[in-house]
Amino acid sequence: MTIQRTFSIIKPDAVKRNLEGKILSFLQEAKFNIVALKKMQFSKELAEKFYEVHKERPFYNDLCAFMSSGPVVSSVLEKENAILDYRTIMGATNPKDANCGTIRNLYAISIDENSVHGSDSEENARIEMNLIFAQSEILP
Ligand code: ATP
Numbered sequence: 469m470t471i472q473r474t475f476s477i478i479k480p481d482a483v484k485r486n487l488e489g490k491i492l493s494f495l496q497e498a499k500f501n502i503v504a505l506k507k508m509q510f511s512k513e514l515a516e517k518f519y520e521v522h523k524e525r526p527f528y529n530d531l532c533a534f535m536s537s538g539p540v541v542s543s544v545l546e547k548e549n550a551i552l553d554y555r556t557i558m559g560a561t562n563p564k565d566a567n568c569g570t571i572r573n574l575y576a577i578s579i580d581e582n583s584v585h586g587s588d589s590e591e592n593a594r595i596e597m598n599l600i601f602a603q604s605e606i607l608p
């Protein structure tokens with residue numbers, strides 16, 4: 469299995485509850501190497517661009533309002549099979565369905581306030597990390 473990079477966001481609900489340290493530590497214990505990291509706040513426009521694929525969905529406006537409602541922690545994570553492995557430890561979108569011991573099972577409040585984002589494909593990982601980080605902010 470080859471080394472991959474994925475893009476992660478610790479969402480506003482988790483940062484608001486001071487969970488970023490716990491979640492980053494969880495990721496490091498799961499053998500993810502953090503190769504880029506920043507605390508930031510999405511503008512409404514950036515959130516709309518980031519979640520453009522969901523533009524036609526009924527939850528799009530609420531999702532973009534939530535994602536720009538407070539600080540987040542964005543990172544690029546490196547590991548063998550990073551994309552699928554991170555999706556696995558995140559848990560299902562709705563925390564009610566998230567497996568025991570996953571980040572969303574441990575920390576998420578609801579399907580809207582579900583604490584973390586993770587890329588769902590190599591192509592989206594590349595698009596997302598390049599939207600949020602300059603090349604110079606990502607370790608080679
Ligand atoms: P993310 O992209 O944030 O990592 P995901 O890939 O698990 O989450 P997506 O289908 O990409 O899920 O949906 C993006 C976000 O939109 C979800 O994290 C969730 O907050 C919200 N969302 C998805 N489906 C619903 C729904 N049926 N009702 C309300 N909100 C939803």
Ligand code: MG
Nearest residue numbers: 585586587588
């Ligand atoms: Mg998604």
